[in-house]
Amino acid sequence: MPLIRIFLLLLLCLNCCTYSAIGQSEPIPESRIRKLVQQAWEDYKDANFEKSLINSRVALNYATSSKNDYLIAKSYKIIAGNYSELSEFDKAIFFYNKALFYANKTNNDSIKYSLHNNLGNLYCFEKQQFDKGINYYKKSIAYSLKINDISQVYFTNVNIAWAYFDIGKFDEGYPYLKFVGNNIKKYGDESTEIVVNMLNGMYSNFKNDNAAANTYFKNAIAAGKDSDERSDLAYAHLEYSKFLTKTKRYKEAYDNLILYNQITEELYNQEKLKKASIAGFNLELDEYKRQIDKIESEKSSQYQSLKKSRIIVVLFVLISFILLFLLITLIKNIRYKKKLNVELLEAKEIAEEASLLKTQFISTISHELRTPLYGVVGITNMLLEEHKELSRSQHLSSLKFSARYLLSLVNDILQINKIEENKVVLENLTFNISDEITMIKNSLSFLSQKNNNQITIEIDHQIPEYLIGDKLRLAQILMNLVSNALKFTKDGEVEIIVKLSKVEEKFHFLDFLIKDNGVGIAIVDQGKIFEKFVQVGRKDEDYQGTGLGLSIVKRLLVLFGSTISLQSNIGEGTSFSFTIPFEHDPQKTKHIIDEIEVDLSSDDVYKILIVEDNIINQLVTRKIIEKHNYVCNVVDDGFGALKILENEQFDLILMDINMPLMNGFETTKRIRLQGIKTPIVALTAFDKDEITEEAISSGINDIIIKPFEPVKLFKIINYLIKEAKNAG
Known part of the structure; x- marks a missing residue:
C-alpha cells in the first residue's frame, strides 16, 4: 500500500504539471495569422524574399499550433514560391508538396489548383520532367473546373500546349492550343499574347503551313516588343529561327538567333545581378529550412506530449504498477524508433550525395583519361x-x-x-548487317590471334541489305559478347550467327547467336555474370577485363526491348542469344543516306584555327589537319584566339572546351559578340550529353569527342564550311 500511494502522488503531480503547461500556451487569433500570411505574400510579390521567409515561417509556426490546415498550406506555398524565385527548385518542390499535403486536408479547391499549376511549371520548365509536369497541369485544370474558374483553365491550357510542343508531341498538345484559340478573346491578355502566337507558329510549322507559321511568329515578336515579357520574346525569336532554318532562309534565321542570344544574355546578366544582390542571404536559406522543419518536429512533440498526458490519466485511474512499467518501456521504444528514423534519413542523404559525387567523379575522370589517350x-x-x-x-x-x-x-x-541514369536514347541509322559484323571481326583480330582462335560468320541471306536502327549500340553488344568469348576460348572457334526469325510489317526480327567452344560457365555462376564488376573463374594470370561488358549488354538489350539467353556447361563452351527487331524501309533508308552524305572530294584548301592548350594534342590535331592539305594555325588559349581573329579570317575553328584562363564556351560567346560567323566545332574530351546544351547556347555549331576518327572530323568540317559559304 505505501508503494501504491507514492506512485499515485507522483502521477497526480505529473498530471497537474502537464495540464498547467498546456494551459499556459494561449492560442493565437486566426486573424493575426492571416495578417502575417498576407504580409509574407506582399513581401514575396515585392521581391523582399528575406522578409517574406521570416514572416511566412512565423505564420507557419502559429498556424501549426492552431492546427489550421489551410493557413499551414498557404504558409508553405509562400515559402516554396520564395525558393523558386531564388532558383532553389528542389527546395521549392519540397515545400510545394508540403503545402499540397495540408491543402488536401481542406475543402479549398482554389489553393489546390494553384499548387498543382506551380508544380507543373517547375517540373516542365525547370526540371525538364515533362510527363510529371503535364500530369500536375491536368490535375490543376480539374480543380479549376470544380470551382468554375475558366480563366485559370485557359492559362493552364497554354502551359500544357507549350510543354507538349517542347517535346515534339504536337498532336497531343494541339487540343489544348485549340481550346486557347477558342477562348482567347474572352480570357486572353497581354501576358499570353506572345506565347499563344508562338505556339500557333510552331504548330503551323509542324503542319508545313509556312505562310501561317511566318505570320504567327511575326505577330509573337511584335507583341513581345511591346511587352515586358522578355523571356517569352526570346523564345519567340528562337522558334522563329528554327522555322526560318527549315525553310532555308538562313540569313533571317541567323538574325533571329542573334536576337535570342542577346535577350538571353540580358536576362542572364539580370539574373546574375539578382543572385549577387542576395548572395549573403542565400547562406541563410538552409537555416530557414531547418527552422521550418523544427516547427513540424515541435508539432509532433506536442502531439506526443498530449498523448503521454492522456496515458498518464488512464494510468492514474487504473493504478497499475505493471502498466506504468510498460509505459516507460513504450516511451523508450518510441525514442529509439525516432533515433533510428533520423539515422535512416541521414543515411539516405549521404547515399544521395554519394550518388551525385559518383556521377561527377565518373565525368571528371573520363575527361582526364580521354585527353592523354x-x-x-x-x-x-x-x-x-x-x-x-x-x-x-x-x-x-x-x-x-x-x-x-x-x-x-x-x-x-x-x-x-x-x-x-536513363540518359541513353536509341538512334535510327541505316546499316548493312554483314558489313557491321565483318568490321567487328576485323577489329577483334588481334584478340583472336592471341589465343589462336577462329571467328566464323553465318548470316541469313533473307535479311535485307539495308536495315534501320541503332547500329552503334548493336555493335557494342556484339563486340562485348565476341571479345568475351575470345578471352575464354583457346585454340577454338567463335561463331556469329544471324538469322531472320519473322517479319511484321516493316520490322524484321533478327535472331543473334554468339557461340564458342571455350571453358564454359558453371551453372552456379550463370545467374550473376550480368551483374556489374562480376567475374567468374578468374585466375591471377588471366586477363578478364573489368566485369562491365555483360552488364552493359543486358542493359542495352533492355533499351531494344529484348532479353538475353545463356546456355553453357563447363568444358563445352557458351552460347548467348537474343532477338532485335530492325526496320526495313528503302525510302527512309535513302532519305537517311542523303542526309549524312558529305562530299570529301573537294580540292579547296581551307584555313583552320586550332584553339588547344595541351601541346601534345596540338601536335596530333595539327598533323591530322595538315595531312589533308589544310592550312592550320594553333593558339594556346581563348585570349590568343580572340587576338588572332582580329587580323585573320578562318574557314573553321576547332575549339577545346577545358582551357585555363577562359574556357571554350566563354571564348565562343566573345567571338560571336564580335559578329564573327565562322563555324566553330568543339573538340573536347567531355561527354557530348554533358555539354550539348551549353555548347549550343554559346554559339558552337557541332561537337566531336576525342579521340575521334579523322574521317568523321573532315565530314563535319566540309559540311559546316560549305553551309557557311552557301549562307554567305
Whole structure:
C-alpha cells in the first residue's frame, strides 16, 4: 500500500504539471495569422524574399499550433514560391508538396489548383520532367473546373500546349492550343499574347503551313516588343529561327538567333545581378529550412506530449504498477524508433550525395583519361603512317591496342553510368548487317590471334541489305559478347550467327547467336555474370577485363526491348542469344543516306584555327589537319584566339572546351559578340550529353569527342564550311 500511494502522488503531480503547461500556451487569433500570411505574400510579390521567409515561417509556426490546415498550406506555398524565385527548385518542390499535403486536408479547391499549376511549371520548365509536369497541369485544370474558374483553365491550357510542343508531341498538345484559340478573346491578355502566337507558329510549322507559321511568329515578336515579357520574346525569336532554318532562309534565321542570344544574355546578366544582390542571404536559406522543419518536429512533440498526458490519466485511474512499467518501456521504444528514423534519413542523404559525387567523379575522370589517350592514339597512328617499317612492330601494335582498350574501358564506365541514369536514347541509322559484323571481326583480330582462335560468320541471306536502327549500340553488344568469348576460348572457334526469325510489317526480327567452344560457365555462376564488376573463374594470370561488358549488354538489350539467353556447361563452351527487331524501309533508308552524305572530294584548301592548350594534342590535331592539305594555325588559349581573329579570317575553328584562363564556351560567346560567323566545332574530351546544351547556347555549331576518327572530323568540317559559304 505505501508503494501504491507514492506512485499515485507522483502521477497526480505529473498530471497537474502537464495540464498547467498546456494551459499556459494561449492560442493565437486566426486573424493575426492571416495578417502575417498576407504580409509574407506582399513581401514575396515585392521581391523582399528575406522578409517574406521570416514572416511566412512565423505564420507557419502559429498556424501549426492552431492546427489550421489551410493557413499551414498557404504558409508553405509562400515559402516554396520564395525558393523558386531564388532558383532553389528542389527546395521549392519540397515545400510545394508540403503545402499540397495540408491543402488536401481542406475543402479549398482554389489553393489546390494553384499548387498543382506551380508544380507543373517547375517540373516542365525547370526540371525538364515533362510527363510529371503535364500530369500536375491536368490535375490543376480539374480543380479549376470544380470551382468554375475558366480563366485559370485557359492559362493552364497554354502551359500544357507549350510543354507538349517542347517535346515534339504536337498532336497531343494541339487540343489544348485549340481550346486557347477558342477562348482567347474572352480570357486572353497581354501576358499570353506572345506565347499563344508562338505556339500557333510552331504548330503551323509542324503542319508545313509556312505562310501561317511566318505570320504567327511575326505577330509573337511584335507583341513581345511591346511587352515586358522578355523571356517569352526570346523564345519567340528562337522558334522563329528554327522555322526560318527549315525553310532555308538562313540569313533571317541567323538574325533571329542573334536576337535570342542577346535577350538571353540580358536576362542572364539580370539574373546574375539578382543572385549577387542576395548572395549573403542565400547562406541563410538552409537555416530557414531547418527552422521550418523544427516547427513540424515541435508539432509532433506536442502531439506526443498530449498523448503521454492522456496515458498518464488512464494510468492514474487504473493504478497499475505493471502498466506504468510498460509505459516507460513504450516511451523508450518510441525514442529509439525516432533515433533510428533520423539515422535512416541521414543515411539516405549521404547515399544521395554519394550518388551525385559518383556521377561527377565518373565525368571528371573520363575527361582526364580521354585527353592523354587522344595523344597516345594520335601519336601511335602518326608513327605507323610516317614510319612504315614499324607497322609490323609488336611493341607498337601492343601500345595501340592497350590505348584503345583503355579508351574502351573509359567508355564502358561512362556507358553504364548513363544507362543507370536513363540518359541513353536509341538512334535510327541505316546499316548493312554483314558489313557491321565483318568490321567487328576485323577489329577483334588481334584478340583472336592471341589465343589462336577462329571467328566464323553465318548470316541469313533473307535479311535485307539495308536495315534501320541503332547500329552503334548493336555493335557494342556484339563486340562485348565476341571479345568475351575470345578471352575464354583457346585454340577454338567463335561463331556469329544471324538469322531472320519473322517479319511484321516493316520490322524484321533478327535472331543473334554468339557461340564458342571455350571453358564454359558453371551453372552456379550463370545467374550473376550480368551483374556489374562480376567475374567468374578468374585466375591471377588471366586477363578478364573489368566485369562491365555483360552488364552493359543486358542493359542495352533492355533499351531494344529484348532479353538475353545463356546456355553453357563447363568444358563445352557458351552460347548467348537474343532477338532485335530492325526496320526495313528503302525510302527512309535513302532519305537517311542523303542526309549524312558529305562530299570529301573537294580540292579547296581551307584555313583552320586550332584553339588547344595541351601541346601534345596540338601536335596530333595539327598533323591530322595538315595531312589533308589544310592550312592550320594553333593558339594556346581563348585570349590568343580572340587576338588572332582580329587580323585573320578562318574557314573553321576547332575549339577545346577545358582551357585555363577562359574556357571554350566563354571564348565562343566573345567571338560571336564580335559578329564573327565562322563555324566553330568543339573538340573536347567531355561527354557530348554533358555539354550539348551549353555548347549550343554559346554559339558552337557541332561537337566531336576525342579521340575521334579523322574521317568523321573532315565530314563535319566540309559540311559546316560549305553551309557557311552557301549562307554567305
